[in-house]
Amino acid sequence: ADNIGKKFNEYYTSEKNLLGLVDPSFNNILPNIQHIDLLTANPGNNIVTFVFGTTEAITFSVELTNLISKKTLNNVVGVLPGKTKPNEFVIFSGHYDHLGVGSPEEGAKHTSTDSIYNGANDDAAGTTAVIMLAKYFKKQNNNERTIIFTTFVAEEIGGYGAKYFSQQLAPEKVIAMFNIEMIGTESKWGKNSAYITGYDKSNMGQILQTNLTGTNFTFYSDPYPEQQLFYRSDNATLAKLGVPAHTISTSKMDNEPTYHTVDDEFETLDIDNMTQIIKSIAVSSSSIISGKDTPTRVNTTELK
Ligand SMILES: [Zn+2]
Structure with missing residues (x-):
């Protein structure tokens, strides 16, 4: 858990539907990742949701609307x-x-x-x-x-x-x-x-x-x-x-x-x-x- 960046990236680029509960001690990384939801490389296949500030999963209801526009990018x-x-x-x-x-x-x-x-x-x-x-x-x-x-x-x-x-x-x-x-x-x-x-x-x-x-x-x-x-x-x-x-x-x-x-x-x-x-x-x-x-x-x- 002390390597949050690497873990975050692993989950964020995962191809599964995931709900991640992030310990409140990591709230300081929020400003660094808030732009990421609009910059997904493979949109539309799965949903990865992070919930900050909760340590226990009791009941979650997550409703998401994605607006997807694809862009071709080049090296x-x-x-x-x-x-x-x-x-x-x-x-x-x-x-x-x-x-x-x-x-x-x-x-x-x-x-x-x-x-x-x-x-x-x-x-x-x-x-x-x-x-x-x-x-x-x-x-x-x-x-x-x-x-x-x-x-x-x-x-x-x-x-x-x-x-x-x-x-x-x-x-x-x-x-x-x-x-x-x-x-x-x-x-x-x-x-x-x-x-x-x-x-x-x-x-x-x-x-x-x-x-x-x-x-x-x-x-x-x-x-x-x-x-x-x-x-x-x-x-x-x-x-x-x-x-x-x-x-x-x-x-x-x-x-x-x-x-x-x-x-x-x-x-x-x-x-x-x-x-x-x-x-x-x-x-x-x-x-x-x-x-x-x-x-x-x-x-x-x-x-x-
Ligand atoms: Zn760089």
């Missing part, structure tokens, strides 16, 4: 074919969706002057990184392995874009995945640093750090293991198929005031630091792009 993908190893893929990714627009009807958190969830850090920052890396590697024009640049849709409602993407290619062909999430603020160690989720799940982090020897940039292992970030972002789907797929982030998960608020605005980003992070990702990936290094696979039997 955005660009490919630079590899010169000598075209069937070995290296992926750079981010997600371009966020939480949308808050309104009193939805109950989503907003202020009277601002209802737009810009998502500048989460994850326009990662999307920017993917675009810059695509420009850079296109200019370099020397990638031995194929590079796939992608920005996913529907991350925030359960990683649906990444799930679809992972079904379009053979996971054994994917050598490494750099998923980039929230790199617009300073990490807990300050400038010129970022962390890698699931650092110990493959040796990819060590390869990246070795390639940064002599620079002033450091990749650390994820300092928020209790948050299960390795399983929460778009790297998770491919990681579960054995791909060394990690997320690179600077987000201070215990102290990031704009996280999932309408204040996640461009002005809050440290663009100079972000530029250094993107450059460092490029440098750190060089031996993987060239085919010199191949990260170890993720041992899927050890995953949750």
Whole structure:
């Protein structure tokens, strides 16, 4: 029960009709989830209802009316074919969706002057990184392995874009995945640093750090293991198929005031630091792009 986010997601994405009673001690997560009912990925099949503040089920009568409108959403993908190893893929990714627009009807958190969830850090920052890396590697024009640049849709409602993407290619062909999430603020160690989720799940982090020897940039292992970030972002789907797929982030998960608020605005980003992070990702990936290094696979039997 101490990992409410993960449980909530499991139930929310379930295909059964469920009635969940949530202990009052979790009432503080209400503002984070109130928008979710309007953002269902597979509407119309089942109903998942959460009741907050009740610990005992006596009798419940739940009446629901759903207004369903379907939208087709797309991942955005660009490919630079590899010169000598075209069937070995290296992926750079981010997600371009966020939480949308808050309104009193939805109950989503907003202020009277601002209802737009810009998502500048989460994850326009990662999307920017993917675009810059695509420009850079296109200019370099020397990638031995194929590079796939992608920005996913529907991350925030359960990683649906990444799930679809992972079904379009053979996971054994994917050598490494750099998923980039929230790199617009300073990490807990300050400038010129970022962390890698699931650092110990493959040796990819060590390869990246070795390639940064002599620079002033450091990749650390994820300092928020209790948050299960390795399983929460778009790297998770491919990681579960054995791909060394990690997320690179600077987000201070215990102290990031704009996280999932309408204040996640461009002005809050440290663009100079972000530029250094993107450059460092490029440098750190060089031996993987060239085919010199191949990260170890993720041992899927050890995953949750
Ligand atoms: Zn995100």
